[in-house]
Amino acid sequence: MRYERTDLIIGTVTEGLNALVDGRHGDPFSILGRHHYGELTVVRALLPGAVSVEVVERDSGRILATLDNIHAGGLFAGVVGSTTPYLFRIQWPDAVQETEDPYCFAPLLGDLDLHLIAQGTHYDLGRTLGAIPMEVDGISGVRFAVWAPNARRVSVVGDFNAWDGRRHPMRQRPQAGVWELFLPRLTAGERYKFEIIDAHGNVLAQKADPVARASEAAPSTASVVASSRPFAWTDDAWMQRHDARAGEGAMSVYEVHLGSWLRIAEEGNRSLDWVELSQRLVPYVKSLGFTHIEMLPIMEHPFGGSWGYQPLGLFAPTGRYGTPEDFAYFIDRCHASGIGVILDWVPAHFPTDVWGLARFDGSALYEHEDPREGFHKDWNTLIYNLGRNEVKGFLIASALEWLEHFHIDALRVDAVASMLYRDYSRNEGEWIPNQYGGRENWEAVEFFKHLNSIIHDRCPHAFTVAEESTAWPGVTKAPEDGGLGFDFKWNMGWMHDTLHYMSDDPVYRKYHHGMLTFGMIYAYSERFMLPISHDEVVHGKGSLFGKMPGDHWQKLANLRAYFGFMWAHPGKKLLFMGCEIAQESEWNHDGSVVWDLLDRPDHAGMQRLIGDLNRLYSAEPALQFGDLxxxxxxxxxxxxxxxxxxxxxxxxxxxxxxxxxxxxxxxxxxxxxxxxxxxxxxxxxxxxxxxxxxxxxxxxxxxxxxxxxxxxxxxxxxxxxxxxxxxxxxxxxxx
The missing domain is CATH 2.60.40.1180 (Golgi alpha-mannosidase II)
Structure with a gap:
């Protein structure tokens, strides 16, 4: 076959050339990189803004060719008389850059990875999709990969390419709807996003990576390339413990919102970082005899006022408190002190921010298309489409990321009831019945069974806790016996009944005696945890201290008696921060626990009581066995x-x-x-x-x-x- 030299250098018809330089070509590898036409070898590069481009032999540094600027949009091309490995020497207006050609690398994701992603059973997505530092053909760099099956074009953008979506369009792997690209010489710490053109040709707002393992601290929104270097864990012995799931021992949980546990007023009222929390929070929890810390969600979330319950980065610890390595250090210090870590995890919904998961590739990818299934009016958030395999796989992989890679001991799953019922907080006509005409969300039921089965199989050290506020049967029953498979369930009914009783003036309590005894009628129908959580001290509900009747002394006495009753009652214990010192004001997530109260002997006495209750609970088998x-x-x-x-x-x-x-x-x-x-x-x-x-x-x-x-x-x-x-x-x- 006879080739026209000029046509080969250009490599595409005018229409394709314009699409490429405009950043709209869906197959950049068909034009860019090195291509062989018989004995002729052509190299093309799209480098908008570059002054000149030389092709240099990688090993010797010998100049192989100077590429012609064949399009004003920044397309350079030329004949190269060598097939040896090469790199580009790029003259920018104010700098010279040497780097390998991203378009000379073969596909990196294997067929098995793609098959599992499409099937929704790839549970190591945090090390497959997203941004993974690695070495390819002896070249260090970062492999980017993202699931966007309905996109026409996807580019990776960041500081490294001036956030220009034309510079680094990605290779499509259509069998899984995944796009990938290896960018040489990038390292951990780089900021990035994805620029997507949808199926209709619309350029979407640049999107954060759904599988990013690190993110900028809010209000910034970029993803960050996380290091792939393993953390030096020292908790091997701890991770071999499998007793927590059985639930026979003491379990007393200190629930904490990290950002407002302790603020440094002298430094702009800032929160503690992970290292400081390991130095101050961990010893504090240990001194009071709690067995576990439960953290409100620390996955990256845009709005601090959501307390983390509207997350967008389900694989990334929030940048508010430091790096992922700092987070791992905090977990390691907890385990060294004999304290387990429970992490609140939110698969029920996600916020609508345009740079997040919402209509990620221009379609309802993670959410339902129909708002009767896919929108929470209460929270103004979107609902995951659990009928889609890839979405279920994404959520399960997120859960495993925290349990396996960050050594988290348990996940407390938020808002389970909202997932189990299709008519949750909806009026007639605002929801779609299931295939049998009922209100049960069977996709969510199967999701929970699958999630818990996989966690129990892969993570023998870990357990799961459901925040489920209805009478759904078998929440803590094994999936093979028809249950959802959780290890524990928050006993919301016990909490509401007992707090209602305690808020009554003692003269009227005899008329409501059953509120304290009723919980034992169903106490062993599930494996329960008794939660006095953050939900009871916000949104105008006041503090626990404020709920108690009487004067100041009586309020404290009532609260001490209530804690004594709670620790004696069957069920694992959970207490939100500040309650242990009888904080008088409602929790403020922008403030701090009112630690000055400890200057008063009666409030310091409350703190001492909680410590003594925990120590008695842990020391006495009689107070543990009847929990379950x-x-x-x-x-x-x-x-x-x-x-x-x-x-x-x-x-x-x-x-x-x-x-x-x-x-x-x-x-x-x-x-x-x-x-x-x-x-x-x-x-x-x-x-x-x-x-x-x-x-x-x-x-x-x-x-x-x-x-x-x-x-x-x-x-x-x-x-x-x-x-x-x-x-x-x-x-x-x-x-």
Whole structure:
């Protein structure tokens, strides 16, 4: 075949040439890079703004050719008399740059990767899509890859190409709808986004990378190339622990919004960074005896006022507190201190910001097209399309990123109820029934079953917690038995009932006694965690202190009694930051916990009580076994509504250890109060929320001995002094 030299140098018809230089060509590799036509070798480069371009032999530095500027839009081309590896020497108006040609590299993503991505079963997306530093053919650089199946053209843009979408159009891998490009000589720390032209030819707002592993701190919105160098973990022994999922031991969780736990007023009221949190938050949590820290979402999110619950970077720790390496260091320090880390994770919805996931490639890619399925009116957010395999795979890969690569111990899944019901917070006509005409979202059900099965298979150290506020059956039942597969569920009903009871004036509590006992009717229907969370101290709800009736002393006494009741009640414990010092004001995410309250002995006493409750809980098997097994719990007193007294008997697995907890929820001290017990012996008071060290009146019992008098249907009894507004704990011994 005879080739016209000029035509070969240009390499395309005028229409294709214009599309390329305008940044609208969907197959840049067909024109750019090195191409062989018989014995003729042509190299083309698109470098808008360049003055001149030389092709240089990589090994020797010998100039192979000076490319002609064949189009004013920055297309350079020329014949090169060599097939050896080469690089470009580019003369810019103010600098000279040497770099390899991105369009001389072969496709990098393998067929198996593409198959798994399309199937929605590639669970290591954080190391496949996104920006991955690597070496190709001996050249270091960054491979970019993004899922955008309905795009006409995708380019990677950043500081390295002046954010010019014409410079680096990507190669399409149509079998998976993925676009990829290797950019030589880039390193970790580079800022980047994707510029996409949709199927209709519209240039979209530049998009952040959905699988970015690092991001700029808000309000900036660029993704950042994260390092691929493994973190030097020191928690191997910790990661071999598999006891948390079983749930038999103590689990006491300190829930924290990192940005407002402690601010440095002298430095512009800034938040602590990851290293500072490891130095201050971790020892604090350890000193109070909590077993876990639960962080409100730290995935990158644009609006701080969402507290992280409207995330866009599901693979990236927020840049607000430092680098991903700093985040890993924080987790490592938690584990070194014997503290597990629970991370709030949000697969229920995402914000509508144009640079995020919304209509990512010009189509409803991650969300539903129909707003009756794809839009949350309550939160002004979009809903993931769980009927699409790639979206399910994206979310599961995000979960595994935190558990496997960042050694997170558990995920608390937010807003599960909103995912399970198609009519969640919707009026008639605003939702689409399922295929059977019902309100259940079966795609979400299958997603949760799949998610939890994979987590339990791949991450034996990890467990999952559902924030689910309805009576959906089997939330913590195994998927093979028809359940959703979570390990624990927040007991929202217990929280609402008990806080409502405690907010009543004690004179009226006898009429609502069932609010404290009702939770035990269903306490073992799921594996429950008792949550006093951030949701109870925001949006005008006031503080826990503010919910309590009475004067200042009574408010604190009520709250101490309530915490005593909570720690004695079956179920794992969770407490939001600031509650442990009885913060008087509502939580403000732009402020800080009011630590000055610790200058007051009564508030410092509340903090001491929480620490002592945690230590007693961890030390006593009797307070742990009944959390999940009904054999470990009995009501000692459940029917004394008139006196507003409740008694709980907690037992260890073998029955050798018993703890009796009695709550008097009126301001009247009760002397000579008889409680039936199953065994004779000595009952030693081991904790009293009315003790003076906690700010109480110091009324109580040193010890009590059983008598043969029957009471409450039991053969023995103890006679107690019940302090006002208190909970007391007594431990049994045979002698």
């Amino acid at each position: 097994d009904p054999a470990g719990f009995e009501w000692a007193v459940s029917d004394d509504a008139e006196s507003s007294v409740l008694g709980m008997l907690r037992k260890s697995r073998d029955g050798s250890s018993m703890v009796l907890a009695v709550s008097n929820l009126t301001p009247l001290p009760r002397h000579g109060y008889r409680v039936g017990v199953p065994m004779e012996g000595r009952w030693q008071e081991v904790l009293n929320t009315d003790a003076d060290v906690y700010g109480g009146s110091n009324l109580g019992n040193v010890e009590a001995w059983t008598s043969a008098d029957q009471s409450h249907g039991r053969p023995y009894s103890v006679t107690l002094t019940l302090p006002p507004l208190s909970t007391i704990y007594l431990k049994w011994s045979a002698a």
